Amino acid sequence: MAALFQRLTHGVYAVGVAHGEQRNAFTAAWVMQVSFNPLMLALSINPNHSSYGMLRQGKAFSINVLKKDQLELAAHYAEPASADKLALVEWVPGRSGVPLINDALAWFECEVAGECPAGDHVVVLGRVVDGKLRDAAAEPMTYRDTGSMDGAAALFPAAFD
């Protein structure tokens, strides 16, 4: 089953969240554009992640596009929240305070426009209010590049009902 679902293609992103003085980021592959007018992105987040509370309270998120050679960052942001998961990199706060990572290939800043339960995840819609392509020559990381980093293979059922 994992081999089947691994044929869906995804990028890899560090999703930034903020509420007041608190900030965090987590690695996500389930991110996509969902509208041209207005420009909107969607992401799917496990509501048990500590980032989810901050995202709901801050009503905003950033999508930092990781470069192919930033596997260490992908692994770092996939760790559970710590005192300061953002200490490893240089970043600046966006309009809503969400972290925009200086060394990302690109970033988008979004205001939460709604959310929808999706099984064990929640799909969050965001209106894009800002964005920057920081390294046009860099190759974006793909989900396939991360191998078994997220341990997702163990989460699939053996067969369809």
Ligand SMILES: Cc1cc2nc3c(=O)[nH]c(=O)nc-3n(C[C@H](O)[C@H](O)[C@H](O)COP(=O)(O)O)c2cc1C
């Ligand atoms: C390659 C990769 C992709 C991931 N994609 C997602 C995702 O799309 N949505 C999600 O909720 N978690 C995803 N995760 C898991 C989170 O990054 C991980 O659970 C993280 O510890 C959550 O951080 P937090 O507790 O600080 O919020 C992914 C992990 C990896 C390694």
